[in-house]
Amino acid sequence: MTVTVESNNFIALADVALHNEDLQHAVGEGTRAAYYKRLDTMFATSSEHGESMRQQAAEAKRRALRDLPDLLEKAERNLEKNGFQVEWALDAAEANQLLLDIARRHGVESVTKSKSMLSEELGTNHALEAAGLRVVETDLGEYIIQLANETPSHIVGPVMHKTKAEIRDVFVHELGMEPTDDAEEMVAFARRMLREDFLKADMGVSGGNFLIAETGSIGLVMNEGNGRMCTSLPRVHVALVGIEKLVDTVEDYATLTQVLPSSSTGQKLTVYTNIINGPRRDDEDEGPEHAYVILVDNGRSDIYATKYAEALACIRCGACQNACPVYRAMGGHAYGWVYGGPIGAVLTPLFVGLENATPLPHASSLCGSCKQVCPVDIDLPRMLLDLRWDLVQAGESKVGWDMAMKMWAIGMTSPTRFNLGGVAARTGQHIMGEYMPGVLGNWTKHRDFPDFAPKPFRQLWAARRHSRVKERKNERA
Amino acid sequence: MSAREQILGKLRQARQPFTDVQPIQDRQPMIPMAGLSAADQLSRFISEAEALGCCVYQVSPNEAIEQIMDLLDGDKTVSSWDEAELPLPGLRGMLESLGVSVGAHQDGDTRLGITGVTAALAATGSLIVESGAGRYRSTSLLPDVHIALMRAEQILPDLESWEEAQRRAGYPAFTRSSNTTVISGPSKTADIAHQLVKGAHGPREVHVMILG
Amino acid sequence: MALSARESPKGKTVSLFVTCIVDMIYPQTGLSVVDILEHIGVELDFPMAQTCCGQPAFNSGYRDEARAVAKHFFKAFKDAEVIVTPSGSCATMIRHEYPQLFNPNDGPNDGELFEQARRMASITWEFSEFLVEGLGIGDLELRLPEKECFAMHDACHGLRGLGLGRASRELIGNLGNAELVELNECEVCCGFGGLFSVKMADISNAMLQNKIDNINKSSAGTIVTGDVSCLTQMNGGLSRNKSRKRVLHLADVLAKGLEGIDGGRA
Numbered sequence: 001m002t003v004t005v006e007s008n009n010f011i012a013l014a015d016v017a018l019h020n021e022d023l024q025h026a027v028g029e030g031t032r033a034a035y036y037k038r039l040d041t042m043f044a045t046s047s048e049h050g051e052s053m054r055q056q057a058a059e060a061k062r063r064a065l066r067d068l069p070d071l072l073e074k075a076e077r078n079l080e081k082n083g084f085q086v087e088w089a090l091d092a093a094e095a096n097q098l099l100l101d102i103a104r105r106h107g108v109e110s111v112t113k114s115k116s117m118l119s120e121e122l123g124t125n126h127a128l129e130a131a132g133l134r135v136v137e138t139d140l141g142e143y144i145i146q147l148a149n150e151t152p153s154h155i156v157g158p159v160m161h162k163t164k165a166e167i168r169d170v171f172v173h174e175l176g177m178e179p180t181d182d183a184e185e186m187v188a189f190a191r192r193m194l195r196e197d198f199l200k201a202d203m204g205v206s207g208g209n210f211l212i213a214e215t216g217s218i219g220l221v222m223n224e225g226n227g228r229m230c231t232s233l234p235r236v237h238v239a240l241v242g243i244e245k246l247v248d249t250v251e252d253y254a255t256l257t258q259v260l261p262s263s264s265t266g267q268k269l270t271v272y273t274n275i276i277n278g279p280r281r282d283d284e285d286e287g288p289e290h291a292y293v294i295l296v297d298n299g300r301s302d303i304y305a306t307k308y309a310e311a312l313a314c315i316r317c318g319a320c321q322n323a324c325p326v327y328r329a330m331g332g333h334a335y336g337w338v339y340g341g342p343i344g345a346v347l348t349p350l351f352v353g354l355e356n357a358t359p360l361p362h363a364s365s366l367c368g369s370c371k372q373v374c375p376v377d378i379d380l381p382r383m384l385l386d387l388r389w390d391l392v393q394a395g396e397s398k399v400g401w402d403m404a405m406k407m408w409a410i411g412m413t414s415p416t417r418f419n420l421g422g423v424a425a426r427t428g429q430h431i432m433g434e435y436m437p438g439v440l441g442n443w444t445k446h447r448d449f450p451d452f453a454p455k456p457f458r459q460l461w462a463a464r465r466h467s468r469v470k471e472r473k474n475e476r477a
Numbered sequence: 478m479s480a481r482e483q484i485l486g487k488l489r490q491a492r493q494p495f496t497d498v499q500p501i502q503d504r505q506p507m508i509p510m511a512g513l514s515a516a517d518q519l520s521r522f523i524s525e526a527e528a529l530g531c532c533v534y535q536v537s538p539n540e541a542i543e544q545i546m547d548l549l550d551g552d553k554t555v556s557s558w559d560e561a562e563l564p565l566p567g568l569r570g571m572l573e574s575l576g577v578s579v580g581a582h583q584d585g586d587t588r589l590g591i592t593g594v595t596a597a598l599a600a601t602g603s604l605i606v607e608s609g610a611g612r613y614r615s616t617s618l619l620p621d622v623h624i625a626l627m628r629a630e631q632i633l634p635d636l637e638s639w640e641e642a643q644r645r646a647g648y649p650a651f652t653r654s655s656n657t658t659v660i661s662g663p664s665k666t667a668d669i670a671h672q673l674v675k676g677a678h679g680p681r682e683v684h685v686m687i688l689g
Numbered sequence: 690m691a692l693s694a695r696e697s698p699k700g701k702t703v704s705l706f707v708t709c710i711v712d713m714i715y716p717q718t719g720l721s722v723v724d725i726l727e728h729i730g731v732e733l734d735f736p737m738a739q740t741c742c743g744q745p746a747f748n749s750g751y752r753d754e755a756r757a758v759a760k761h762f763f764k765a766f767k768d769a770e771v772i773v774t775p776s777g778s779c780a781t782m783i784r785h786e787y788p789q790l791f792n793p794n795d796g797p798n799d800g801e802l803f804e805q806a807r808r809m810a811s812i813t814w815e816f817s818e819f820l821v822e823g824l825g826i827g828d829l830e831l832r833l834p835e836k837e838c839f840a841m842h843d844a845c846h847g848l849r850g851l852g853l854g855r856a857s858r859e860l861i862g863n864l865g866n867a868e869l870v871e872l873n874e875c876e877v878c879c880g881f882g883g884l885f886s887v888k889m890a891d892i893s894n895a896m897l898q899n900k901i902d903n904i905n906k907s908s909a910g911t912i913v914t915g916d917v918s919c920l921t922q923m924n925g926g927l928s929r930n931k932s933r934k935r936v937l938h939l940a941d942v943l944a945k946g947l948e949g950i951d952g953g954r955a
Contacts, residue, residue, distance in 0.1 A: 069489050225677060233583075268508065274634075277655050295481075310494075369845075422712070
C-alpha cells in the first residue's frame with residue numbers, strides 16, 4: 001500500500017490544527033522544551049564551539065554525499081565482512097517485497113519494529129500486515145500512533161501532538177488499560193504489553209541513523225531501549241537504511257552521533273548509542289542468527305542529481321521542527337505526508353513531486369530559524385526559495401499572482417509609476433476604509449492596516465532640502 | 478539491471494555534489510576534555526552518571542558484594558555475565574550460596590542484571606558494553622535493575638577517545654563484537670506529554686560500582 | 690560577506706534607501722533616520738529614482754521580476770558610496786540575494802550586472818549596523834524627555850541574515866532615560882514573512898498571537914524593532930487586540946532622544 005499524500009490540502013489541514021487547542025498546547029510545549037534543551041547542550045562549552053561542531057557535522061555529511069557511490073560500495077563490502085546480508089531497493093515496493101521475502105525465508109510470523117522514518121515513507125507496516133504478519137511498533141510514541149491508527153507528527157516525538165488524556169484514552173480503548181492519568185503508570189503498562197511482543201517476535205525491523213562505511217556498522221540511537229530489543233532478541237534482524245545515511249569514518253560517526261541528540265532532545269548522548277555489526281558471532285548464544293541491511297533509494301538518487309542534494313544531509317533530528325514558528329503553531333500533520341516542519345516542506349515536494357505539494361514551499365515566513373538550528377547546516381530557507389522559483393517556472397503558481405507580480409514589477413521599475421501607485425493606494429484606502437479587498441482582505445481579517453501617509457517620504461525630503469529647519473518643525477508638529 | 482546497479486548508476490551519472498567541501502582542519506571533540514587528570518576524569522564521570530540518574534558507588538570488592546546483596550529483594554534468579562567477564566570474583570558464589578540462580582536468564586522477568594563494562598566515558602557518564610561469549614546483551618537490557626561493575630582505570634575522556642583507541646586496536650568493538658552499546662543512564666521516555674519517565678523498556682535503575 | 694572585510698563607511702556620503710514601505714506608510718521613520726544621521730554629521734543624499742529592493746517578488750519565486758526591480762535599484766544607486774537602509778530585511782536582500790540573483794552560475798550570464806550586484810552588496814548597511822559597526826558609534830549621547838521602558842523584537846532577517854541584535858541593544862542601552870528589558874521569544878518570528886502573511890493568513894495570525902502574548906506579558910511599554918514590515922504586522926495585531934502597547938522603529942526611538950538634549954530637536 002502506498003502512503004497517501006495530502007500536501008495540496010495544506011491550508012485546510014492547517015486550519016484543523018489551528019482550531020485544536022489541545023494540539024496547539026501540546027506541540028507548543030513540546031517544541032519549545034526541546035528547543036531550549038538544545039541550546040543548553042549544543043552551546044554548553046561556548047557559542048563558538050557549538051558552531052564549530054555544527055560545521056564539523058555538516059562537513060562530514062557533505063563529504064559522505066560527495067563520495068556516495070564509492071562509499072556505498074565500501075559499506076557493502078564491510079557490512080558483508082561483518083556477516084550482514086546486503087540488499088538494495090529502488091523504491092517502496094521493492095523494499096517491502098525484500099522484507100517479505102526475508103520474513104518468508106525464515107518462517108517469520110511476528111515482527112517488532114523500532115522507530116524508522118524511512119519505514120513511514122515505505123508504508124512498511126501496512127505491507128507486512130497485508131501479507132498476514134503481526135507487526136508491533138515498539139517505540140512508545142510509535143506504539144501509541146499505531147494503536148490510534150495515525151501517522152507520526154514529529155520526527156523524534158511522533159505523538160507530540162497528543163495530550164496525556166488523549167494517550168490515556170488510546171490505551172483504555174484499544175488495550176483495556178485501567179484508566180489513569182499518571183504517565184509513569186501508562187509507561188509501565190506499555191512496558192508490560194510490549195515485553196511479551198519483544199520476547200515472542202521472530203523478526204526485528206529497525207532503521208539506521210548512520211551507516212559507517214569503513215567498519216560496516218549500523219549506528220542506532222534511542223532512549224527507551226526498544227531498538228536494542230528489536231535488534232537483539234528476534235532470530236532475524238533487518239535494518240532499513242536510506243542510502244543517504246552513509247558516513248565515511250568512525251570519527252565522522254563520533255561527531256554525528258553526538259550532534260544528533262544534542263540538537264534533538266538536548267542530550268549529550270541518547271541513553272543507548274548502539275553500534276550493530278551483524279548477526280551473533282559463533283561463540284555467542286544470543287543475538288539474531290541472520291542480519292540484513294536493505295539499502296533503500298526511494299527517490300534519493302533523483303534528489304542527489306538536483307540542486308537540492310543538500311537535503312540528503314538531513315540526520316532527522318527534528319531541531320528545525322522545534323524551532324519553526326509555523327510548525328509550533330500547528331504540528332506536523334498538516335504537511336500531508338511523512339515529514340513535517342521546514343525539512344518536510346522541502347523533502348515532501350522532492351519525494352512526492354512539486355505538483356503534489358504546491359503549498360509547502362510557501363509554508364514558511366523564511367525566518368531562518370531552521371537553518372540556524374540545523375546540526376548539518378542545511379540551508380532550508382534557500383531551498384524553499386528555490387522551490388518557489390520552481391513553482392513559478394512550472395506554471396504551478398496561481399495566475400492571479402503571476403499577473404500581480406508582473407504589474408508590481410512594472411510599478412517598481414520607475415519612480416513615476418511608483419508614486420502613482422502610492423497615490424492609488426492612498427485613494428484606494430480612503431474609499432475602501434478599514435477592510436481591504438481580495439487577497440489583501442486576508443490581512444485585515446486578523447490585523448489592522450496602517451494608513452498610507454498623506455505625503456510620501458520623498459516629498460518630505462524634497463521639501464526639507466528646500467527649507468530644512470522650517471519644514472521639519474511643521475511636519476513634526 | 479539490478480536495483481544495486483541502477484542506484485549506483487544514477488548516483489554516478491549525477492553531477493557530483495559538494496566538490497568544494499573543505500575538509501575540517503582542526504577536528505574537535507564534542508565535549509572538550511583535554512588536560513583532565515585521571516582523578517578529574519573520575520569525578521567528572523561520577524557527576525555525569527549521577528546527573529543521568531545512575532547510582533554510583535566507589536567501593537572495595539567486598540563492599541560491592543554487600544551492596545549487591547542489599548539490592549536483592551527475594552530474587553530467585555539474577556542475570557549475569559559469566560564470572561570470567563566480571564571484575565568481581567566471588568560474587569557468583571556468594572549469590573548461589575543464598576540460593577539464587579545466576580546465569581544468562583533471558584526470560585524477561587529476572588529483576589537484576591550484572592555486567593562488566595569495556596570502558597566508561599567521563600564526558601557523558603556513559604558505560605560501553607560489547608556483546609560476546611559470556612557477555613550477554615540482554616543482561617543490561619531486560620532486567621529492571623542494571624548493575625555495572627567497573628574499575629576507575631577503564632574511564633576514558635570521551636566517545637572520541639574511545640573510538641581513537643578502537644582505531645589503534647583494529648576496531649574490535651566494530652568487527653569482533655556483533656553489538657556494542659554506549660549506555661548513558663537508565664532507559665527513559667518523554668513521549669507522554671513530554672514528561673520524563675524512567676524504565677521505558679530497559680532498566681529503570683542503573684547502579685555503577687567503581688571497584689577500588 | 691564578513692563585516693571585517695567591508696570597507697569602512699566613515700567620512701563618506703550616505704545614500705539613503707528608505708524602502709518602499711517607509712516611503713509610503715512611515716515617512717516619519719525616514720525623517721528620524723535623517724535626523725539621527727545629520728545629528729552626528731553624516732552627509733546625506735536621497736536618490737529620487739529609488740523604489741523597492743525587489744524582495745516581494747524574489748521571496749515569491751518571481752526571479753525575473755525581482756531582477757528587473759534590482760536592476761532599477763542599481764541604476765538608482767549607481768553613484769552611491771555607501772547605502773544605509775532602516776530595514777534588516779531589505780539590507781539582507783541587497784547583501785545576500787543580489788549577488789545570488791546575478792550569479793552567472795545561477796542567474797543571467799552577465800558579468801557587468803554581477804559586478805554591480807556585488808558592489809551594492811558591499812556598500813549597503815542596515816541603520817543600526819551602520820552606526821555601531823560602521824561608524825563605531827554605540828552611544829549617540831541622546832536622552833529621552835522622560836523615562837521609558839523598552840524591549841527589542843529581533844526581526845528575523847536582521848538577526849539571522851545579518852547577525853544584528855547587539856547593535857540596536859547597545860544604542861538603546863546608551864539612550865538616556867531608556868530602560869531595556871528582554872522580551873520573551875524576542876528571536877521568534879512575528880509571522881509577517883511578506884506575502885506569507887496573506888497567503889497563509891491564519892498561520893501567520895497564530896504566530897502573531899504568540900508574539901502579542903509575549904509583548905503583553907513584557908514589562909516594556911514599547912517594543913523596538915528594526916523593520917517596519919514586522920512593525921506593521923505586530924501593531925496591526927496589537928491594535929486589533931485593543932492592546933495599548935506599540936512597536937516602534939529603532940530610528941524613531943532614537944530620534945525621540947534628540948528632544949531631551951540641548952541643541953536637539955524641540
